[in-house]
Amino acid sequence: MSRYICTFPTRDVSLFAPLEIEVSLNSSVIMSRQDIYINYVVILDPPSNVTVQRTEKPNQLHVQWSAPQLKHLENSIMYEVSISSVGSSVQKVETIKKTECIFAKLKLQTEYLVSVRAKPDGVSIDGYWTIWSKPVSAMTGSDLDPLILSLSLALIMIAMLLFLTMLMTRRRVIKEKIWPLVPSPENMFDGLFTVYRGNFQEWLGRSSAHILWNLQFFSSEEPATALEIMSEIKTFPPDLAKVKHQEIFLDEQSFLVSRSDPFKLQGGPLMDEGKQPAGAQVAPNNREVYVVLNQNFLPGGTSLFDAHRLTPGSNDVSDEEMPLQLLFESPRTSSRWDRSPAGEEDSFRDASMSRQSSVSRQSSLSSGIEQGSPVTPAHFDYAKYGPGGQLLYLSPRGFKLERNRNHPYLHMSDSGVSADFSIMDFQSRRNTADTGIYTNLCRREDLPECLQASNSESLTNHLRSNLS
Amino acid sequence: MLLGYIKPAKSIPLHPICDIRVLDKFIREAKDATDSTKRCEEACALPGNFTLPKTNVNYREWETKDTGTKAEEVQTGLKLLALAVQKAQNVTVNSNMLHLIERSYSNLRSITQMVRSFSTPDTLNRERELQTTFNTRSLRTIFHVYLSFLQGKVRLFFLHTEACNLATS
Numbered sequence A: 001m002s003r004y005i006c007t008f009p010t011r012d013v014s015l016f017a018p019l020e021i022e023v024s025l026n027s028s029v030i031m032s033r034q035d036i037y038i039n040y041v042v043i044l045d046p047p048s049n050v051t052v053q054r055t056e057k058p059n060q061l062h063v064q065w066s067a068p069q070l071k072h073l074e075n076s077i078m079y080e081v082s083i084s085s086v087g088s089s090v091q092k093v094e095t096i097k098k099t100e101c102i103f104a105k106l107k108l109q110t111e112y113l114v115s116v117r118a119k120p121d122g123v124s125i126d127g128y129w130t131i132w133s134k135p136v137s138a139m140t141g142s143d144l145d146p147l148i149l150s151l152s153l154a155l156i157m158i159a160m161l162l163f164l165t166m167l168m169t170r171r172r173v174i175k176e177k178i179w180p181l182v183p184s185p186e187n188m189f190d191g192l193f194t195v196y197r198g199n200f201q202e203w204l205g206r207s208s209a210h211i212l213w214n215l216q217f218f219s220s221e222e223p224a225t226a227l228e229i230m231s232e233i234k235t236f237p238p239d240l241a242k243v244k245h246q247e248i249f250l251d252e253q254s255f256l257v258s259r260s261d262p263f264k265l266q267g268g269p270l271m272d273e274g275k276q277p278a279g280a281q282v283a284p285n286n287r288e289v290y291v292v293l294n295q296n297f298l299p300g301g302t303s304l305f306d307a308h309r310l311t312p313g314s315n316d317v318s319d320e321e322m323p324l325q326l327l328f329e330s331p332r333t334s335s336r337w338d339r340s341p342a343g344e345e346d347s348f349r350d351a352s353m354s355r356q357s358s359v360s361r362q363s364s365l366s367s368g369i370e371q372g373s374p375v376t377p378a379h380f381d382y383a384k385y386g387p388g389g390q391l392l393y394l395s396p397r398g399f400k401l402e403r404n405r406n407h408p409y410l411h412m413s414d415s416g417v418s419a420d421f422s423i424m425d426f427q428s429r430r431n432t433a434d435t436g437i438y439t440n441l442c443r444r445e446d447l448p449e450c451l452q453a454s455n456s457e458s459l460t461n462h463l464r465s466n467l468s
Numbered sequence B: 001m002l003l004g005y006i007k008p009a010k011s012i013p014l015h016p017i018c019d020i021r022v023l024d025k026f027i028r029e030a031k032d033a034t035d036s037t038k039r040c041e042e043a044c045a046l047p048g049n050f051t052l053p054k055t056n057v058n059y060r061e062w063e064t065k066d067t068g069t070k071a072e073e074v075q076t077g078l079k080l081l082a083l084a085v086q087k088a089q090n091v092t093v094n095s096n097m098l099h100l101i102e103r104s105y106s107n108l109r110s111i112t113q114m115v116r117s118f119s120t121p122d123t124l125n126r127e128r129e130l131q132t133t134f135n136t137r138s139l140r141t142i143f144h145v146y147l148s149f150l151q152g153k154v155r156l157f158f159l160h161t162e163a164c165n166l167a168t169s
Helices: A071-076 A146-169 A171-178 A200-206 A209-217 A244-248 A253-259 A261-271 A331-339 A341-353 A358-370 A423-433 A453-467 B020-036 B059-064 B067-091 B095-117 B121-130 B139-159
Strands: A019-025 A029-036 A048-054 A061-066 A077-085 A092-096 A100-103 A111-120 A136-139 A383-385 A391-394 B045-053 B133-138
Touching: A048 A111, A048 A136, A061 A077, A061 A111, A071 A077, A071 B059, A071 B139, A092 A100, A146 A171, B020 B095, B020 B139, B045 B067, B045 B139, B067 B095, B067 B139, B095 B139, B133 B139
Parallel strands: none
Antiparallel strands: A019 A029, A048 A061, A061 A100, A077 A092, A077 A111, A111 A136, A383 A391, B045 B133
C-alpha cells in the first residue's frame, strides 16, 4: 500500500473550520472524503536549545529550552521534560507550559540526561507529541564544596598554629606539671654535697656546723653543773668499768703525784713488798697509787691542800677541796713530819710491809707512833659494796673487810652523793671535838667498830687511841 | 458622616476582563456541548434555518486585517451565534440539549460583553456587510460553529489586542 502525501501552502489552509478533503481517482472516482479541522491535528517541531544548569543547591538542576516559533501558538503548547540518571530508566516527567523547569532532590554527584518534547495543549489547537529533544547531560553537585573545604582547612591550620605557639610559650609550665621538680635539700646542709660529696658522717664530724647541728637537734635542757670532787680516786680496775658509780671518781693521780715526793715513794713499796722505793718514780697512771689523807705527811706544807693546813683548832678548811682529809690527824705527827722526812719513808715502808699481817701492822703503827718514830700514817683503804653486798670496788692493796677486822675500819653506806653529808655539820663537829668527817655512819652489828652517827665522837676517839 | 464617604459607584465595569483563561473555560464548555451532540444525528435536527458565521481563519489573512476589522468580525459572528442559539433554545424540547444550549447562550453573552468593552463603537455598524454566513439546520453544526468561532477568531482577537492585558498562565 503506497502512501501519498499532499502538501498545501499555508495561505490556502484555514483553521477553525471543517476542511473537506476528498481523494478521488482520475477526478471521477472518489476514494475518500474527510472533514478535518486542521487545528486539531497539529504536530510541532521538538523544542530546541535545551540547556541544563546547576543551581545553588547541589541537588538541583535547572532546565531551559526555547519554544517553537509559531506566532499564534504561543500559549497553546505544553511541554514534557524527562530527566533520568545515566544508566537507569526515566525518573521524572514534568508537564508544564513554561519553557523552563527546575528539578529538585536529585542525587548528588550523579550525571543526569534531560530531554523535552512538546504538544499543543488542546484548548483551541490540538495535536500530537513531538519527538524528544536530544538528551542533554548534566552532573549534580556534591556536599563538599571546595570553598567550604578550603575554609575549614584554613581554620584547622590556624587552630594548630595557635596551639603550637601556646605550647612553646608555656613549655616550662607544662614541663613542670608533667615532670615535677624533686626538691633538693642542699640549702639546708652547707657543704654537704659540695665538699663532702654527700658523706653525711664526715660532714657531721668535721664541719663547724657540728656543734650547731648538735645544738639544734639535741637541746640539752640541763646546764653543765660543776663537779664536786669528793675524793681523789685511783684509776679503777677494768672489772669495774661497768659500774655506774664510777662517775664520781676522778682521775687525779697525776695531780697528786706531781705535787709531793712522798707520794711517789708511796707508789713503790705498795707495788712490791720487798722493793726499796728509793726515789722510785711513780707513773701517773700507776694504779697502786693511793691517797694519804693525812696532811701532816706532806713536806713543807706543799700539798694538795696547801692553803688549808689542818690543825686541831684550825677552822679555815675548805671543805670542797678536802672533805676527807681530817679523818686521821694527830698534832704530833705534824711536828715529826717536819723533822724527819726521811724517816717517813721507813714508816711508810713499815706500814706497807705490815699490811699483810694485821697484827704486826697495827702494832707497828702504834709502836711507830708511840716511839716517837716518824709518824706512821694511817691508811685509808676503802672498799665499796653494792646494795646486795657484792664487792664493787676494792682498793688496789686488796683490802678485804672480813680479813682485817682487827684494825679500825669504818663501814659506811652511801647512796652516791649523800644528802646527809652536811658541810655545816662537818664544820661544827670539827670545831667541837675533832669529829670525823663522816657523819652518816651506818651500823653493822658484827662490826664493833661500826658506829652510829651519834657515836661519831667515840669513833674518832677510838681511832685516835689506836693510832697513839 | 458615613454617607459622606459613600461615593456613587460606576455603572460600567471598571476594567474589561480580558483573561484568556475565561475564554478557555468557555471553549471547554463549548467542546463538551459539541461532544455531547456528536452522536445525535436525528435528534439534533431543528426546524428552520439558522444563520451562522464562517469561522475559518487563515493566519496570514488574519494578520493583514486591522484591529477594527477583527473586532467587527468577532462581534457580528458572536451576534449571529447568539441569535441562532437563542432560536434553537426556543425550539429544543430535549432537556439535556436545552441545558447545553442555555449554557452556551450565557457564555456567548459574556463573550459579547467582553468584546464590546474593549472595542470601539464605530465598528459596530459594518457588521452585516463583511460577514459571510451560511445556514444550517443541525444543532450539532451550531455547536461546532460556536466552538470554532471561539477557538479561532475570538481567541486570536483576545491574544493580540493591545487593549487587552492578557494574563496568560
